[in-house]
Amino acid sequence: MANTSAIYDSFPESSQRILDDIENQFGMDEKDLHTLTMQFLREFSVGLAAYNHPMAMIPSFVTGVPDGTETGTFLALDLGGTNLRVCEVELHGNNTFTLRQQKYKVSEALKTGEATVLFDYLADSVDAFLTDHASSATPQGDADLIPLGLTFSFPVEQTGLAEGKILTWTKGFNAKNSIGKDVVKLLQDAFDRKHLHVKCAIFGTGTNGAYLEDVAKITKLGNSPAVAKGGKMIVNTEWGAFDNARVVLPSTPFDKKLDRESINPGFQAFEKFISGMYLGEITRNLLLALIDATPKPILFGGKSTTALNTHYGLDTAVMSEVEEAWEDIPETPWDEQQGESRIRAVLVKQLGFASPQDVSLRDAAIVRWACSLVAERAAKLSGVAVAAVLVQTGQARLDGTVPEDAEKTRIGVGVDGSLIQFYPRFQIRVRDALRSLVGAQVEKIVEIGMAKDGSGVGAALCALQAVKQHPEALIQG
Template identity: 45%
Template sequence: MISEYCQNDVKHVVPDIDGTAEQQEAMTSLFHQFNVTTASARTIVKQFMEEMGKGLDHEGATLPMIPSFVTGRPTGSEKGKYLALDLGGTNLRVCEFELKGDGEFSVHQQKYVVAQELKTGEMRHLCDFIADCVDNFITEYGTHHISEKIQLGFTFSFPVNQTDINRGTLMHWTKGFNCNNAINKDVVIMLQDSFLRKNISVNIAALVNDTVGTLMANAYSHPQTSMGIILGTGTNAAYYEKLSNITKWRGGDQVFEEMVVNMEWGAFDLERRVLPMTMYDNKVDRESINPRQQLFEKLISGMYLGEVVRNAVIHLIDQLILFNGESSTGLNEQWGFETAYMSTIVVDETPELEKIRHILEDTLQVPSTTFGDRQLVKSICIAVGRRAARLSACGVAAVLAHTGELEAGANVAIDGSVYEFFPKFQTYLTETLDELFGQEVAQGIKFTLARDGSGFGAAMIAMMAHKAALAKAEK
C-alpha cells in the first residue's frame, strides 16, 4: 500500500516576480491554488486505487477499466511484416511494420486525406475508401506474397464497446465524423466486408485502443514495460492486470494469467471528491462540450491547459493586476490561448522575456505588457503545467502501487505532446513519485517516450492476435 512509502510533505518555494506587490500577491495565491501538495497527492492516489478496484469489479464505475482482450507480452524477438491502420482525424494513415527481432523494426507509411463528404456520408463509402487506400498502399509499398493473407491492426480512435480482440461496436462518433448506418454496428465487420468485396487479401486481426497500442509498441523494445500512457490532446492509460483481479470478466475458461486493461482514466473523480479544482478549472468545465465529465483529463491534457491559463489571465486583467486592465480579442475568445504557447513561454530566459512579449503583444494583440506582466504569465504557465505533471504522477503511482511493481521497478511508456514538449514535465513527475515513495523507489520507475504508439502498437497486437489464433487452430 502507498502508506508504506509516504514521505513528509515537501515545501515548494513560490517564485518571486519583479513586478508590483499586487502581482506578487496574485502569484502567491495562484501558486497555492495550483499546487498539489504531497498530502493531497497521497489522498488522490488512495482514491484512484479505490476507483480502480470498483472498475475492475463491476460495470458502470467511474473508472471503466475496460478489458482490451490483449494478452501476453512481446519478447522483442518477434519477426514478420504487419499492417497498421490509424483512423481518427483528418488523415487516414496506413503503415507496414517489419519486425526484425532484437527489438528492432522498420516502417513504411502513407497518409490519405479523408474528404468531408466521407466523414458524414454512408459508413459503407468510408469503409470502401479505407479499403482502396490499403489496396493502393500494398501495391506501392507491400512486399507480401500474393498467396499470403496480410494481418492488420486497426486503431479506431472513436468510442467503441470492444467484445473481442477484433470485434467492437461503435458507441458514437466524435472529431467531426458522423457517418450513417454505423452506430451500434461492428466496425471490424463493416471494414472487413469492404476488403472482401474488393478482393483485398487482408485480415483485421485486432481492433486497438491507442493507449493499449502505446504500451505494446514500447514493450517490443522494452519487454519490461508494464504501463502505457497518453499525455497529449487527451489523456488515458493502460496496464497489465492479473485476470484474477478483473472480477467482472465473463470470458469463460481462459488460459492466460493477465490482460491489458484500458483504464479510461480521464474520467477519474467524476464525483469531485479529491481533485483540486480551481475557479478557472470550473469555468473550463462549465463551458466545455461535456460538463462535469472527464475532470481528470481537463486538469492535465493539452486540449485544456491553455484555456486554464487564459481564464487565470483574464481574471487578473479584470482585477487590474495584468496588462493595466486591458485585454484583447484573442484573449477574450475561448481557446484563444493555445497550450502550445505555454512551452515557449516557460523556456523563455531572454533578459526582457522577449518571446513572451511576442506571444502576448504580437500574436494575441495585448496592447502593451510590462516585464512584471510577462513574469506573472510565465509563472502561471509553470504552475498549471507543473500541476498537470504532479496529477499525472498520482495516476502512475496508483497503478504501480496496485500492481505491486514498485520494489522491482517499472518501465512506463508515454506518448503525447504535453509529455514530450512541456519543459520539465518528466522532472515534475519524478519529483512527485520521490515524495510519495522515496528516492530509491522513484529512481526505479523509468519513463520512455514512445512516439507513434498507436501505429506500431496496432501492428504488434495484430501479430500477437494472429499467432494466438494459429495456436488455437492447431489444438
C-alpha cells in the same frame, strides 16, 4: 510551485492576496497526491469489476507483450478524426522497426453517410497504401492473410480480441446503420468485398493509459474463456475520465469555465487537467481573470488582445516557449531581468501586443508564474496516474516500501506527446510527484521512454500479439 516573491515587489496588498489565493488553488501537497492516488485505485477496482463506469478499464483480450525479438511486417489502420492513417511496421528482431505511413482525408460526407461506404473507403485506403508504397507486407509463412491492427477512437464495448460493438460516434462522425454493430466485422466485410488479403486481427479504442493486468483481477469478464486461460491482459484504463464528479481533483474557477464551455461538459475531467490540448486554455482563463481583476488590474494594465480574447487562443506551445525563455536564467536580479525580457518578447509576438511597452517585466514574471502553476499541476497529476498503475501492479506501495516480488532493476513506461517530450521540466516534475508517492527506490528504476506514433505502431504490435495467440486466424478456408 512557482515563486511569486519577485512578482510582489511594490504590489498592492489586494493584488498579492489574489495571487496567493490562485497559487493555493493550484497547489497540491504530498497528502493531496496520496488522496488522488487512492481514488485512482478505487476507480481502477470499480472498473475492473463491472462495465459502464467512467474509468472503463476496457479488457483488450491481448495477453502478453512483445519482447523485441519478433520479426515480420504488420499493418495498422488508425481512424479518429479528419484523417485516417495507414501504417506498415516492419519488425527487425533487434528491438528496432521501420515505419511507413500515409494519411488519407475523410470527407464530411463519409463521416455522416452509410457505414458501409465509410468502411469501403477504409478498405480502399489500405489497398491504395499497399499499392503505392510497394509494400513488403505480404502473407508470411503458412498464412494466407496479412494481419492488421485497428485503432478505432470511438466508444466501443469490446467483447473479444477482434470483437466490439459501436456504442456511439464522436468528433463529427455519425455513420448511419452502424450503432450496435461489430466494428471489426464492418471492416473485414469491406476488405472481403475488395478481395484484399488482409485480416483485422485486433482492434483497440484510443487510449490514454494502458497496462498489463492479472486476468484474475478483471472480474467483470465472468466466465469468459480468457479467465480460464489466466495470465495477464492489456487493459485500457480510459483514465481521461478519472474523477468525472470532481470529488478530489483540484478544480479552480479556470477549470470550471473550460469544462462548461467544452463540447463535453462534465466528462473527461482528468484529461482536461493534464492534456496539452487544454493547458493553454486554462492559462488563458487565468490570465484574463488577472487582466479583469478589481479594484485594479494585475496584468497588462487591464489590456487584452485578440488571442487572449479567443476561445483556445493561447496554445500550450506558447506556455512552453515562455518557460523555455526562463530556463537556466534566475541566478541574480540581473539575470531575472534578462529572463523576463526574453519572456516579454515571446508575449509581444505570440499574444499580439502592439509593442514591448504594452508588456512590463512584471507582466512577464506573472505570465511565467501562471504557466508554471498550470504545467506543474498537470505534471503532478500525471505522476499520480503512473504511481497508481505501479501500485495496482504490485511494483510499489504508497508508504514508500517495495513489495518483495516487485521489479528491482527496470520498470518501463512508454509515453507519447509534446508535453512530456518538449515542455521544459515536465518530466522532472512528473518524477518529483512519483518519487513523493512511491519512494526514491522505485522512482529511480522507472524508465520513461518515448513511444512515437503510438496509435499506429501500438496497433501493429497488438496485431503481432493477436497472431501469436491465434495463428490460425490468418489461414483461409
